[in-house]
Amino acid sequence: MDVDRAFVRIEEGLVHYRHAGEHTEGGPLPLYMMHAGPGSSKGLSGLVAALGETRRCIAADTLGFGESVPPTPEEPDLIYYADSVIRIWDKLGLDKVDVYGSHTGANIGLEIAIAHPDRVRKLVFDGVALFDPALAADMLENYAPKIQPQENGEHFIWAWNFMRDMGLYFPHYMKDKEHYLGKEPWPASTLHNGVMEVMKALDHYYKGYNAVFRHKTHDRLPLLTVPTFCMAHEADPLHVSVEEAAALVPNSEHLVLAFNSGTQDKVDAVTKYLDA
Numbered sequence: 001m002d003v004d005r006a007f008v009r010i011e012e013g014l015v016h017y018r019h020a021g022e023h024t025e026g027g028p029l030p031l032y033m034m035h036a037g038p039g040s041s042k043g044l045s046g047l048v049a050a051l052g053e054t055r056r057c058i059a060a061d062t063l064g065f066g067e068s069v070p071p072t073p074e075e076p077d078l079i080y081y082a083d084s085v086i087r088i089w090d091k092l093g094l095d096k097v098d099v100y101g102s103h104t105g106a107n108i109g110l111e112i113a114i115a116h117p118d119r120v121r122k123l124v125f126d127g128v129a130l131f132d133p134a135l136a137a138d139m140l141e142n143y144a145p146k147i148q149p150q151e152n153g154e155h156f157i158w159a160w161n162f163m164r165d166m167g168l169y170f171p172h173y174m175k176d177k178e179h180y181l182g183k184e185p186w187p188a189s190t191l192h193n194g195v196m197e198v199m200k201a202l203d204h205y206y207k208g209y210n211a212v213f214r215h216k217t218h219d220r221l222p223l224l225t226v227p228t229f230c231m232a233h234e235a236d237p238l239h240v241s242v243e244e245a246a247a248l249v250p251n252s253e254h255l256v257l258a259f260n261s262g263t264q265d266k267v268d269a270v271t272k273y274l275d276a
Contacts, residue, residue, distance in 0.1 A: 001052045003045050008060075010087045013069030017060035017088075018045060020052025028055035028274065029121055032089070032097045034105025035059065036127070038144075038205045039197045040066025044102070050267045055098075055274075060088055062104065064204030066197070071207055078211050082111035086119070095119065098274050102126040103238065107212050113226045123228045124270055127238035128245050129212045130221075135171075140213040142173050144206035155202065156195070163194040170237035181237060221248035228252040229273040233266070234259040 001021065007014045018041045023030050031051060035044050041059035048057045061068035063076075063084050073080060085108060089097065096119050101109030106128040113120045131139065149155050165172040167186040169179045186194075198205060230246040231254065232239035239256050246254035253273065257265055 001049045003049050003052070007067075008088055008091045010084065010091060012063060012072055012084070014067075015060050015063070015069065015084075015088055016067035017041060017058055018048055019056070019058045020048050021054070021056045023056040028098070030056040030058060030094055030097045031274070032085070032094065032099050033057060033059035034062060034085070034099070034101040034108055035065070036103030036105060037062075037065065037208045038201055039194065040068075040200070042066065042193075042197070046263050047100075047267065047270075050263065051270065054271065058092065058094070060085075062108070062208060064207055065201045067200070070204040074207075076207055076211055078107055078111045078215050079115070081108045081208070081211060082115060085112055086116060089119070096121060098122045098124070100124040100126065100270065101128075103129060104208050104212050107215055107217060110217070110220055110224065113228075114220060114223045117225050120226045122274055123224070123226050124273065125228065125230045125232075125245065126266070127232040127236045128217070128230065128241060129215070129238060130217050130241035130245050131213070136213045139171055140210055143171055143213065144209035146206055147202055149202070156199075159195045159198040159202075160191060162198065163191050166194075167191075181235075183235060218248065221245060222250070224249050225251075229270075230254040231257065231266075231269060233257045233261065 003018050003020045005018050007016050033044050035041055040061040044059045048059050051057050064070040099109045099120050106125040109123055113123050147155050169175050228249045230242050230252055232242050234256055242254050242256050246252045255269055
């Protein structure tokens with residue numbers, strides 16, 4: 001299915017989103033999808049197209065990423081990001097939806113569902129950040145540094161290495177055997193696309209990351225009251241948190257997709273859960 005693009009204006013400015021599918025009377029609720037950092041809704045295009053075959057799907061660029069306006073505060077928290085999504089829903093006329101969030105998007109989805117359980121039917125976490133306090137503090141210090149454009153283009157080299165290392169280690173700056181993900185490096189085309197996303201978000205990308213590292217996820221998960229599906233792909237470093245997150249969430253299910261599973265397996269898992 002074709003994926004279309006549009007903008008909606010909220011208080012901060014224009015928010016860019018991708019969408020596919022139609023909502024039909026009596027059919028599935030629209031699915032609102034939130035991406036991981038440092039990317040944009042572009043990274044969800046394949047899922048939007050596939051899931052749009054059976055429901056309306058909307059995936060916006062989180063504030064400060066992709067083509068969306070940056071957040072207003074210098075240190076926005078996840079409650080702020082969640083509120084921005086609610087304001088997007090209001091402008092799009094979305095009263096009640098299903099929610100899918102990947103990484104940063106999952107943590108934003110958590111705060112949306114806590115604050116507005118009447119507007120979320122089901123919640124899907126595709127890799128939720130659940131770090132112990134020491135690691136979260138270390139990542140806050142080292143994971144997403146502020147980067148300024150340099151006359152010699154050094155920031156481009158930084159972005160390439162940032163994306164390359166992210167595909168090989170977790171956290172990306174701990175480049176040793178213990179933190180090696182055991183994967184082949186991403187191909188150059190994948191790295192190029194990731195670098196372009198980082199360049200778009202260069203002035204603001206760290207704000208979304210740092211909001212997650214400051215987030216008290218362990219304390220917030222038990223506050224969920226909506227049905228929740230905790231999932232991740234085995235190649236995702238956050239898959240190790242799936243069972244722990246599910247244990248903290250009332251009325252939850254969980255699944256880790258096998259290393260050799262593909263996009264269709266993820267589509268099938270999400271669809272099965274939402275349609276159950």
